[in-house]
Amino acid sequence: MSALPVLLWTDVLAWLLVVLVAGYGAYCSRRPHLAAPWWRVFQAPAAMMSAVVLVAFAGIGLLDSVHVRPALEGGKGGHSVEALSMLDLALSGLRTRQEKTYSAPLATRLYQKETVELPGGRQTRDYPRLRHGGAHLADEAQATSDILWRAAAGFATALAMWFVAGVLLKRRLSRRHPDLAWTHAWLALGALLVVAGPVAALSAGGWHVLGTDKVGQDVLFQALKSVRTSLVIGMLTTLVLLPLGVFLGIAAGYFRGWIDDLIQYLYTTLNSIPSVLPIAAAVLMMQVYIDTQPGLFPTAAHRADFRLLLLCVILGLTSWTGLARLLRGEALKLSELEYVQAAHAFGVSHGRILGRHLLPNVAHIVIVALVMDFSSLVLAEAVLSYVGVGVDPSTTSFGTMINSARLEMSRDPVVWWSLAAAFAFMFVLVLAANLFADAVRDGFDPRVRIVARPVGAKA
Amino acid sequence: MFAYVLRRVLYAIPVLVGVNLVTFALFFFVNTPDDMARMHLGAKRVTPEAIEKWKLERGYDKPMLWNERAEGIDKATDTVFWRKSARLFVLDFGAAEDRRDIGAEIRARMGPSLALALPIFLVGLLVNVTFALGMAFFRASTLDFWGVVACVAMMSISTLFYIIGGQYVASKLWHLVPISGYGEGLSAIRFLVLPVLIGVVSGIGSGSRWYRTLFLEEMSRDYVRTARAKGLAERTVLFRHVLKNAMIPILTGAVAVIPLLFMGSLLTESFFGIPGLGSYTIEAIQSQDFAVVRAMVFIGSGLYIVGLLLTDLSYTLVDPRIRFQ
Numbered sequence: 001m002s003a004l005p006v007l008l009w010t011d012v013l014a015w016l017l018v019v020l021v022a023g024y025g026a027y028c029s030r031r032p033h034l035a036a037p038w039w040r041v042f043q044a045p046a047a048m049m050s051a052v053v054l055v056a057f058a059g060i061g062l063l064d065s066v067h068v069r070p071a072l073e074g075g076k077g078g079h080s081v082e083a084l085s086m087l088d089l090a091l092s093g094l095r096t097r098q099e100k101t102y103s104a105p106l107a108t109r110l111y112q113k114e115t116v117e118l119p120g121g122r123q124t125r126d127y128p129r130l131r132h133g134g135a136h137l138a139d140e141a142q143a144t145s146d147i148l149w150r151a152a153a154g155f156a157t158a159l160a161m162w163f164v165a166g167v168l169l170k171r172r173l174s175r176r177h178p179d180l181a182w183t184h185a186w187l188a189l190g191a192l193l194v195v196a197g198p199v200a201a202l203s204a205g206g207w208h209v210l211g212t213d214k215v216g217q218d219v220l221f222q223a224l225k226s227v228r229t230s231l232v233i234g235m236l237t238t239l240v241l242l243p244l245g246v247f248l249g250i251a252a253g254y255f256r257g258w259i260d261d262l263i264q265y266l267y268t269t270l271n272s273i274p275s276v277l278p279i280a281a282a283v284l285m286m287q288v289y290i291d292t293q294p295g296l297f298p299t300a301a302h303r304a305d306f307r308l309l310l311l312c313v314i315l316g317l318t319s320w321t322g323l324a325r326l327l328r329g330e331a332l333k334l335s336e337l338e339y340v341q342a343a344h345a346f347g348v349s350h351g352r353i354l355g356r357h358l359l360p361n362v363a364h365i366v367i368v369a370l371v372m373d374f375s376s377l378v379l380a381e382a383v384l385s386y387v388g389v390g391v392d393p394s395t396t397s398f399g400t401m402i403n404s405a406r407l408e409m410s411r412d413p414v415v416w417w418s419l420a421a422a423f424a425f426m427f428v429l430v431l432a433a434n435l436f437a438d439a440v441r442d443g444f445d446p447r448v449r450i451v452a453r454p455v456g457a458k459a
Numbered sequence: 460m461f462a463y464v465l466r467r468v469l470y471a472i473p474v475l476v477g478v479n480l481v482t483f484a485l486f487f488f489v490n491t492p493d494d495m496a497r498m499h500l501g502a503k504r505v506t507p508e509a510i511e512k513w514k515l516e517r518g519y520d521k522p523m524l525w526n527e528r529a530e531g532i533d534k535a536t537d538t539v540f541w542r543k544s545a546r547l548f549v550l551d552f553g554a555a556e557d558r559r560d561i562g563a564e565i566r567a568r569m570g571p572s573l574a575l576a577l578p579i580f581l582v583g584l585l586v587n588v589t590f591a592l593g594m595a596f597f598r599a600s601t602l603d604f605w606g607v608v609a610c611v612a613m614m615s616i617s618t619l620f621y622i623i624g625g626q627y628v629a630s631k632l633w634h635l636v637p638i639s640g641y642g643e644g645l646s647a648i649r650f651l652v653l654p655v656l657i658g659v660v661s662g663i664g665s666g667s668r669w670y671r672t673l674f675l676e677e678m679s680r681d682y683v684r685t686a687r688a689k690g691l692a693e694r695t696v697l698f699r700h701v702l703k704n705a706m707i708p709i710l711t712g713a714v715a716v717i718p719l720l721f722m723g724s725l726l727t728e729s730f731f732g733i734p735g736l737g738s739y740t741i742e743a744i745q746s747q748d749f750a751v752v753r754a755m756v757f758i759g760s761g762l763y764i765v766g767l768l769l770t771d772l773s774y775t776l777v778d779p780r781i782r783f784q
Contacts, residue, residue, distance in 0.1 A: 268767070269477035274759035276725060280744045281485050281752055288494045375615065382617045383726065388745050402619050409627050423620050431615040438611065 003068035006083040008305040010232050010312075011065045017235055018062065037364065039180070040443035047439030048181040049188035050432035056192055057227050057429055063087040064228035067301065083301040087228075091221060094203055097132040099216035102408075105417050106207055108134035108143050132206045150205045151198035158197025162190045211417035214404065222396050223421045229397035230429060233312055233381045234374040240316025241373070245323030246366060250358050252324070253331025254350075263328070267321040275318055276387065282314045283307075283389040304392035311384070311391060315377065323369045330362050364444040371440045375433040382426065398426045460775075467771060471764040475548070478760040483544040486749050492519035492539070498747060499556070517750075518542055518553075543753070552754040556746065561754050565736060571641055572723030572735030575651060579658035579727075580720055583666060584713060586659055591670030596697055598675060607671070613664030621661040622730045629653050639732035654731045658724065670709060677705040707777050715770040718762035722755070 028034040041047045064087035069079040088095055102111035109127040116126045129135065134143050166186055174182040202209050203220060210219040252263035270278075290296075290303060297303040334340060335358070343353050378398075384390035385399020386406075393400060401422040408415035496513040497505055514520040519539060526538050543553065552561035594606040630638040636653045677683070678701055686696045723737030732738070736755070743751035 265473065265477070268764075269474050269481070269760075272474055272760035272763040272767075273478055273481070273756055274719070274722060274763070276744075277740070277752060277756045277759060278481075278485070281482070281749075281756070284744070284747055284749075285485060288498055291498075292494065379617050382619055386619055387725065387741055398617075402617070402623070406619075406623060409623060410631075414627075414631075419620075419623065423616075426617060427612075427615055430617075431612060434611050434615050 003070045004079045006067040006069055006299075006301070008065075008067055008083070008301065009309045010236060010305050011067055013236050013239060013309070014062065014065045014232060017239065037443045041439050042180045044439045044442065045181045045184035046435045047443070048185045050435040050439070052185050052188040053192065053428060053432040054436060057432070058231065060087065060224055061228040061231040063090065064225060065232075069299075081299055083299050085228075087224065091203075091224070093206075094218045094221040097206060097208075097218065099130050099132065099208070099212045100128075101212070101214055101216050102415055103130055103133060103208060103212045103216075105209060105211040105219075106133070106143075106147055106202070107211065108137070108140050111211075111413075111415070130208075133208045133212075134206065136206060146205070147202065147207065150201045150207070154198035154201025155194065156197075157201070158193040161197075162186075162193050165189060210421045211415075213418050214408075219418050219421045222401060222418075223398075223425045225396040226398045226401060226422070226425065227429070229308065229391055229395055230378045230381060230426070232308060233315065233391075234377045234433075236309070236312040237315045237319065237377050238370050238373065240313050241320040241323060242366070242370065244316070245320035245369075246327060246359070246362075248320070249324035249327025250331045250354055250362065253328040253333075254335045254354060254358060256332075260328070263324070267324055270318060271321045273318075276384070276389075278318055279311075279314050279384060280387065280389040283311065283384075286310045286314075300394060304395045307392040308395060311381075315380070319373070319377075322373075323366070326365055326369060327362050330365055331358055334358055334361055368437075368441045368444050371433075371437040375430045375437065378426070378430055378433065398422045463775075464768075464772070467768050471768065474764055475757075475761060478757065479544055479547060482753055482756050483540060486753055487539060487543075492517075495519070495747075495749060543750075547754065547757045553750050555743070555751050556748045561751055564739065565754070565758070568723075568734055568736045568739050569721055570735075571647070571733050572728065572737060573720060574647060575654055575658070575727065575733055575735060576720040576723055578651070578655045579662070579724075580713070580716065582655065583659045583662045584709075587663060587666035587670055588709065590663065590667035591674055592697065592702065594667065594671045595674035595678065595701070596693070598678075607668060610664045610668040610671075613661075614668070616661075616664075618661050618726055621657050622726060625653060625657040625660075626730065639730070641733050650731070650733070654727045654733065658727055670705070673705050673708055674701060677701050680704075707774075711770050711773045711777065714773045715766040717769065718765040719759070721762055722759050 028038060042051070064085045066086045067083045068086075068089075069081070069083050070089070071079055100110060100114075103109070104111055107130065109129055112127070113125045114128050115123050116128050117123055129140075134140065134146070137143060137146055170182050170186045173180075199209050199220070203218075208218050208220070210223065213219055213222065248263050248266070252260045286307065290307060297306060340353060340357055343357055348357075381390055381397060382399040382402055385397055386403050390399045391397045401418055405415070405419035405422065408418060492514050493510055496510040496519075500509055500513060511520065521539050521542065546553070550562060552565070555561050555564065590606070594603045597603045597606075626638060629635045630653065636649055639650075641647055641650050678697075682704075683696060683700060686700050687693075691699075721736065722740075723733075723735035725737040725741050727733070728735045728737035729741045739751065740755045742748075743755065
């Protein structure tokens with residue numbers, strides 16, 4: 001009895017996006033003038049390092065974007081009502097090793113006193129041992145040495161993998177493309193492995209590396225699950241934003257006249273609405289719709305997924321204006337140039353001029369704008385989820401993690417690890433995205449090429 | 460100039476009408492008053508009578524756009540659209556779910572919002588310009604490099620972390636200021652110090668990096684080269700020539716934001732319990748009080764348009780090359 005695949009909307013779109021990016025990559029690689037800016041990007045150490053980090057995050061996100069309903073154990077036929085992703089299955093240890101409630105990172109005991117029965121029948125209030133964290137140890141005094149040994153083993157494995165990657169990949173790649181920053185890619189990989197190795201080794205040994213939350217769920221697992229939500233919001237929103245922004249922006253700049261007026265009116269109106277409010281309004285509306293149509297969604301995962309998708313659509317609908325305004329300005333400039341006038345003189349149709357002459361020449365602006373938008377969308381998700389108009393409460397995201405962690409900070413003694421985990425993951429993700437975006441902007445900025453010339457180099 | 464201003468003001472009207480129609484469509488067609496009633500009365504077991512009563516109390520029982528049963532002009536005015544949406548133009552916002560007048564509430568909450576947003580704005584501008592000037596002065600040096608790195612790192616931290624972290628350190632660990640709350644008059648200051656500080660710090664990253672770019676752009680202009688060629692000291696060039704010219708985009712950009720300061724800041728206000736418009740909006744969103752959200756959307760877009768108008772005007776006032784057209 002095999003598992004039943006589940007097609008969630010965001011999964012399909014996420015993989016579609018991967019295919020699109022791969023297709024774009026293949027298209028570029030055969031055209032030197034399109035590949036050139038990307039070469040420039042990957043010559044920058046910061047870009048290469050952040051790209052490695054982003055690829056690692058994307059890997060987690062994509063693993064988490066293949067959902068199945070596993071077959072029920074023991075029974076004949078029938079599948080679990082719970083849709084699990086590949087990541088859930090790969091980390092089923094982390095997912096199922098649930099404690100009773102809060103426990104600190106790498107703790108052996110719960111964070112809350114409970115009535116414990118002593119041998120001999122007496123009862124006392126004490127911190128009980130965890131069900132999983134360090135449960136394999138007979139004596140808690142061994143905890144530190146166990147943790148150190150496991151961490152050291154994980155660290156050693158990570159180092160070994162790092163060197164193997166250095167020998168097998170780095171050398172070969174640097175021989176093929178010596179001008180790219182492979183050394184830095186390798187260093188970033190090393191940093192990732194050195195962190196991930198011990199963490200993986202400890203988690204496999206039953207420890208909760210980042211502690212557990214209120215219902216006893218492993219915080220590390222939650223943080224890993226949140227990565228997908230962030231990526232989906234950051235990437236799928238662009239799928240909505242891109243066609244709107246590109247088409248309306250270029251059309252406004254090219255056709256001018258009443259079309260320009262209309263499109264300008266449209267984006268001024270949309271822009272003038274303070275951004276949280278239409279999102280809040282739309283999400284509240286959609287929630288009503290989802291609640292009144294329960295038949296549409298077979299599992300809770302479908303419902304949460306639909307809401308995530310709608311959030312992306314709404315974010316996309318409210319954030320295409322910036323891109324459109326940029327492209328309008330550029331199209332205004334370009335449509336004055338001789339080659340566009342020549343195309344007119346030859347009787348080329350409007351559609352062809354837009355698609356073949358204007359679109360390729362604004363593509364760099366589109367790419368830079370999309371990459372720059374990513375990090376702000378990830379940050380926006382956290383804020384929206386905090387306000388209560390973000391993802392479904394059952395979807396793990398950095399926003400929902402922060403939201404629940406907020407109350408934990410006012411507990412005494414303070415529960416800090418949920419917040420710290422969300423902070424660390426989000427910070428690394430957004431920082432990598434920001435650094436990558438900077439490098440992309442530098443690589444695609446036509447002014448960089450001018451500066452690179454010997455004359456006027458002082459800028 | 461008067462004609463120019465008038466034309467810009469007239470241009471604002473269709474935009475406001477558009478906003479009004481969009482919000483009306485969102486709030487009354489996508490989601491009918493019946494849905495709203497069900498959401499507020501809770502759960503699915505709501506009697507139709509209860510829904511009708513809820514709608515009647517709030518005036519949602521009327522026809523949407525055209526009242527067939529009314530007489531004369533009332534055909535258009537005795538409708539949900541006229542009563543709930545069009546009345547926003549005369550700043551009549553109606554009543555919130557708790558029966559309180561939204562207009563009065565907004566007037567009362569504007570003060571605290573401004574008391575928070577204005578210092579953040581002014582101090583933030585000062586701090587960011589100072590940092591940016593510093594980085595521009597030491598451009599292409601180690602200091603500049605690490606300055607930019609720090610900016611990018613600070614940009615990568617969510618505002619939520621600044622607020623939660625700041626609150627924890629300053630209020631809970633060090634007991635310097637109260638965690639949240641608000642006071643009348645001067646006593647408000649001790650409640651405002653921390654939020655203002657956090658607001659300023661969280662804006663440093665993106666603000667100073669952006670201003671640094673503006674300064675560097677300005678520094679590659681010909682007049683700067685001329686000034687250097689005259690033998691002026693770098694300090695003089697930076698402060699007398701570059702600063703003045705780079706302030707044009709900075710100030711005109713800032714002018715666009717000023718009207719929106721009235722809206723307050725959603726997160727800071729709600730975390731620090733400051734009774735401003737930002738926390739009002741958040742509370743309305745969380746309690747699904749559509750009348751308040753609608754009012755805030757309308758005010759927000761109105762203020763945004765005022766900001767656009769002020770930006771255009773300030774460009775023409777500051778930069779003599781731009782004329783009124």
